[in-house]
Amino acid sequence: MKDTGINATFKGCGLKNTKSRLAILDILERSVQPVSAEQIFLELKEKNISANLSTVYRTLDKLTEKKLVTKLQITGDSRALFEYNRMVHKHYLICLECKKITAIESCPLGDYVKALARETDYSIAGHRLDIYGFCPDCRKKD
Amino acid sequence: MKDTGINATFKGCGLKNTKSRLAILDILERSVQPVSAEQIFLELKEKNISANLSTVYRTLDKLTEKKLVTKLQITGDSRALFEYNRMVHKHYLICLECKKITAIESCPLGDYVKALARETDYSIAGHRLDIYGFCPDCRKKD
């Protein structure tokens, strides 16, 4: 298993260092797309580090809680997806055909959100922007 | 039961006119906040038009399919919410404390989405923007 940089171990965030926990974070770190608990469960099995599905869920909870991982609820997918948290504010472009998720690491909403806070007198804590469409690949196949 | 304007009956959209279906659309039309299937189920019971919960779900499916109603998946709520579709593009401002949902009937993303389509070569079908924060009322109580 590869050393995951700053997070080689879980010391410092109050989590114990277990084989499956390290493996799960590793899978998440290398994954180019967000993954579900079930997918992680299966990947672990392939790597012969198999963990129980409830353990996978519990681990993902912990990692999310510690902000090492981000939990995504994409409309149209009944399962939650998880991705390694690289500490970048981002939005998602989702292909309605192949379900591919592309991160957009820019945000058009900075000023808008400030203005909205003023107008509504809310204190704004965050936002979520998902954009839906059809990717070039899927568009070709028509 | 009040005549719901253009949708006094379901003729023209291929749905049969049943008591519970009319009542459900009526509840949705009058509701100031989006509502869950369960809430509708309970409101129906109060009005002595009680329908089975599966009927409520099936009806909401149909209404959503016919675009008379919009289905919302708000992060942090395990249930789906439904609202009468007034054919207005909108976004939501959600209070993390009291869960109040405020519709925002303006969109800051028009040009951005067009630019994104060009950059990414996606054909963009839609988007979803939810903004999270704390409403004035909840902020006072601190």
Add this chain to the structure above:
DNA sequence: TTTAAAAATGCAATTCATTCGCATTTGCAT
């Protein structure tokens, strides 16, 4: 107005993702 087919409904059972209880095991500080 009767009639027949299609659509809608009630009810119970089922699905699916996720969570929980509890006995056992493991990691880690001492």
Add this chain to the structure above:
DNA sequence: ATGCAAATGCGAATGAATTGCATTTTTAAA
């Protein structure tokens, strides 16, 4: 090495939503 909290496995439970099927209702046609 020892002890204790944390983590795990396993099976059962949860909760929202869906489904199968028998029965009822709606609607259009006769």
